[in-house]
Amino acid sequence: xxxxxxxxxxxxxxxxxxxxxxxxxTFLKGEGPLxxxxxxxxxxxxxxxxxxxxxxxxxxxxxxxSDPAVLLRAFDLGINFYDTADCYMGGRNEEMVxxxxxxxxDKVFIQTKVHDHDDKxxxxxxxxxxxxxxxxxxxxxxxxxxxxxxxxxxEKFFEFMTKMKKEGKTRFTGFSSHSSMVxxxxxxxxxNFHDVALVSYNFTHSKNLKEAIASASKKGLGIVAMKTQSxxxxxxxxxxxxxxQAALKYVLSDPNVAAAVPGVTSxxxxxxxxxxxxxxxxxxxxxxxxxxxAFLKGRTCTLCGGCTGECPYGVPYHDYLRSMVYYEGYQxxxxxxxxxxxxxxxxxxxxxDRCPSCSITCLRGLDIKFQIKKAQEILIS
Amino acid sequence: xxxxxxxxxxxxxxxxxxxxxxxxxxxxxxxVSYGRLSRMLEKNSQTxxxxxxxxxxSFMLLWNSVAVGATALDSLLPRSxxxxxxxxxxxxxxxxxxxxxxxxxxxxxxxxxxxxRSVFAAYQELKRPENQIExxxxxxxxxxxxxGVFSRFRTEDRPGGVGLDSDLGDSSLLFYKxxxxxxxxxxxxxxxxxxxxxxxxxAKINDPSGPPRExxxxxxxxxxxxxxxxxxxxxxxxxxxKRGFQAAYREDTEVKAEVERKTNDKGKTKAExxxxxxxxxxxxxxxxxxxxxxxxxxxxxxxxKGKLDSxxxxxxxxxxxxxxxxxxxxxxxxxxxxxxxxxxxxxxxDDAANRLLEFIKKMR
Numbered sequence: 001x002x003x004x005x006x007x008x009x010x011x012x013x014x015x016x017x018x019x020x021x022x023x024x025x026t027f028l029k030g031e032g033p034l035x036x037x038x039x040x041x042x043x044x045x046x047x048x049x050x051x052x053x054x055x056x057x058x059x060x061x062x063x064x065x066s067d068p069a070v071l072l073r074a075f076d077l078g079i080n081f082y083d084t085a086d087c088y089m090g091g092r093n094e095e096m097v098x099x100x101x102x103x104x105x106d107k108v109f110i111q112t113k114v115h116d117h118d119d120k121x122x123x124x125x126x127x128x129x130x131x132x133x134x135x136x137x138x139x140x141x142x143x144x145x146x147x148x149x150x151x152x153x154x155e156k157f158f159e160f161m162t163k164m165k166k167e168g169k170t171r172f173t174g175f176s177s178h179s180s181m182v183x184x185x186x187x188x189x190x191x192n193f194h195d196v197a198l199v200s201y202n203f204t205h206s207k208n209l210k211e212a213i214a215s216a217s218k219k220g221l222g223i224v225a226m227k228t229q230s231x232x233x234x235x236x237x238x239x240x241x242x243x244x245q246a247a248l249k250y251v252l253s254d255p256n257v258a259a260a261v262p263g264v265t266s267x268x269x270x271x272x273x274x275x276x277x278x279x280x281x282x283x284x285x286x287x288x289x290x291x292x293x294a295f296l297k298g299r300t301c302t303l304c305g306g307c308t309g310e311c312p313y314g315v316p317y318h319d320y321l322r323s324m325v326y327y328e329g330y331q332x333x334x335x336x337x338x339x340x341x342x343x344x345x346x347x348x349x350x351x352x353d354r355c356p357s358c359s360i361t362c363l364r365g366l367d368i369k370f371q372i373k374k375a376q377e378i379l380i381s
Numbered sequence: 382x383x384x385x386x387x388x389x390x391x392x393x394x395x396x397x398x399x400x401x402x403x404x405x406x407x408x409x410x411x412x413v414s415y416g417r418l419s420r421m422l423e424k425n426s427q428t429x430x431x432x433x434x435x436x437x438x439s440f441m442l443l444w445n446s447v448a449v450g451a452t453a454l455d456s457l458l459p460r461s462x463x464x465x466x467x468x469x470x471x472x473x474x475x476x477x478x479x480x481x482x483x484x485x486x487x488x489x490x491x492x493x494x495x496x497x498r499s500v501f502a503a504y505q506e507l508k509r510p511e512n513q514i515e516x517x518x519x520x521x522x523x524x525x526x527x528x529g530v531f532s533r534f535r536t537e538d539r540p541g542g543v544g545l546d547s548d549l550g551d552s553s554l555l556f557y558k559x560x561x562x563x564x565x566x567x568x569x570x571x572x573x574x575x576x577x578x579x580x581x582x583x584a585k586i587n588d589p590s591g592p593p594r595e596x597x598x599x600x601x602x603x604x605x606x607x608x609x610x611x612x613x614x615x616x617x618x619x620x621x622x623k624r625g626f627q628a629a630y631r632e633d634t635e636v637k638a639e640v641e642r643k644t645n646d647k648g649k650t651k652a653e654x655x656x657x658x659x660x661x662x663x664x665x666x667x668x669x670x671x672x673x674x675x676x677x678x679x680x681x682x683x684x685x686k687g688k689l690d691s692x693x694x695x696x697x698x699x700x701x702x703x704x705x706x707x708x709x710x711x712x713x714x715x716x717x718x719x720x721x722x723x724x725x726x727x728x729x730x731d732d733a734a735n736r737l738l739e740f741i742k743k744m745r
Contacts (some may be wrong), residue, residue, distance in 0.1 A: 063486055066533060067615070067618065069708035070615075087484075089490075089533055090534045090535075091536065092534065092536055117568075180487070266614075268619070269620065318477060322492070325492075333624075334624060335494075335495055335613060338526075374589050
């Protein structure tokens with residue numbers, strides 16, 4: 001995967017040192033909660049479009065986090081932008097955010113979401129969110145998960161959001177999207193209804209999306225990137241490189257992105273993400289990152305649903321792919337093995353790499369046969 | 382890539398195909414070695430009897446793939462509905478690749494808990510169309526994972542008497558039973574109707590699994606009801622602790638009174654301390670070595686970011702860890718077999734140590 005001229009070790013060393021700030025002393029001294037001196041990140045701020053909010057480029061996607069310690073750590077690191085939603089963990093996620101930031105409300109920006117219902121239900125949802133968050137207002141209220149451009153320019157949504165703003169329940173509004181983002185962003189740039197767009201954006205996305213983000217950003221839309229890591233690999237899987245940081249840095253290297261909200265569940269992860277702030281990226285680094293992208297291509301399943309075809313012998317390839325996501329992406333060997341415990345392994349599974357009848361293909365070029373073989377070697381045999 | 386085009390690979394079909402491969406179960410359910418099978422195939426693939434075997438085996442394979450774990454999820458949905466209610470949407474099925482279409486980014490949480498598949502259906506009351514109920518039934522693979530997701534969603538102790546444990550609100554019901562986790566949300570508050578739907582689903586689930594046995598390890602004195610949770614990763618928010626259980630304990634009356642006395646003139650501190658909870662936890666590893674490594678990492682973590690005590694309470698052994706976590710407060714932890722068990726955020730060390738010892742005793 002790596003050119004001979006470059007060499008994998010050299011690539012990793014160079015990228016680690018220059019791009020990720022691993023070897024470069026870029027951190028300032030700071031004090032931890034127990035008064036211990038420790039490294040803190042170089043905070044980097046950008047303006048969130050026309051909202052004018054000065055947000056840290058690394059925010060926090062609170063969605064799957066259930067431990068207040070992680071939020072407190074993020075706060076101590078200086079991160080000021082937090083993304084949650086009314087529906088995450090049935091509201092428990094908002095409750096945790098509210099509890100942690102009680103007394104600190106003026107030091108953080110909180111973004112939450114509302115789903116499309118009738119006016120009464122939407123209002124109830126927003127008011128419930130405010131109660132859980134223990135606040136009178138949120139900074140950004142986002143429509144959850146738009147799919148079609150018509151939704152972006154839907155006046156019903158706009159009117160409701162305008163009311164919420166007028167009533168002081170939210171300062172700014174926006175929408176989120178996981179799919180068809182190019183067309184949605186184009187529409188958003190035209191309508192000028194929204195202040196913020198929360199979009200999936202990572203190193204696997206197309207140039208079209210990058211251009212759509214640029215165009216929307218120029219119109220004043222504050223771009224917040226989510227799903228920034230796209231199923232990275234654990235440390236050392238590529239010989240020492242830390243791909244989570246690389247993936248995050250890649251997104252933040254786009255000046256049209258105001259902030260990223262990587263989903264984190266542990267103190268280690270938020271520290272890792274925060275450390276990306278303040279690092280610079282050179283042309284050479286970008287070139288190296290492209291090589292990294294090429295290196296990852298075909299190695300990691302993102303559960304995107306982009307595989308086509310079925311195995312004529314019924315090999316449960318989805319389960320094999322998922323188990324490798326658990327094993328390599330989430331570093332959870334137990335869950336990976338448990339995933340495969342539930343399936344009946346037959347002899348055909350082991351012969352996938354030699355089977356000429358295979359019609360299964362991956363949108364992202366993942367070598368599915370190789371993944372199955374690897375899962376069997378690591379997790380079954 | 383999200384805006385890209387599909388790969389569009391086409392399957393090759395033709396007379397040069399190798400014959401379908403046979404399914405030969407072994408006594409362990411894992412089959413014979415692949416190499417051996419491959420050699421066997423090469424040797425015999427031209428014989429008629431083998432072709433016959435192939436045909437039969439292929440049928441067995443297909444049948445097997447349908448039969449194993451193949452309870453059709455929509456068969457678990459209620460058939461006879463409460464009077465005046467009708468099915469308005471679904472049933473729609475989802476798998477790990479498509480779950481994002483139903484619940485967006487939240488799918489990641491389910492996937493981390495071993496999500497297999499799910500089914501969604503929506504119902505409506507004919508007389509009052511604004512009354513709607515959405516039902517999602519998730520197959521989480523096993524009872525531990527089903528409990529795990531349930532424990533992350535339940536907001537407080539509001540048992541509804543459905544499944545192995547449940548959380549019943551005015552307009553929601555969550556429960557788990559066997560390998561299934563079920564969520565019901567109503568647009569209008571009506572606990573009785575939502576419970577009726579839940580019971581109908583629960584009655585159809587024939588999984589005999591009991592609750593995860595680890596739940597029984599937690600001492601009940603001062604245990605905050607409904608607080609036992611199973612995390613598939615990052616227990617206590619610490620990546621190195623990986624998966625495990627935790628539960629919240631209320632400080633006992635004596636401790637509360639003491640705290641209140643000390644902070645009598647500081648209303649805010651008093652309020653905070655009244656909510657003081659400690660957390661008993663059990664991190665689970667593949668073997669004792671994994672648990673030992675985690676204990677060492679925890680020790681290093683406290684040395685660097687918290688405080689490590691030189692002494693440990695009696696009864697926990699010299700290898701136990703005692704210190705102060707920067708975000709959790711006082712911590713005691715000890716390795717037992719493939720587990721790392723501990724307690725964090727307590728006020729009185731003796732009480733905490735006793736609670737921990739009681740937990741360890743129950744583990745045996």
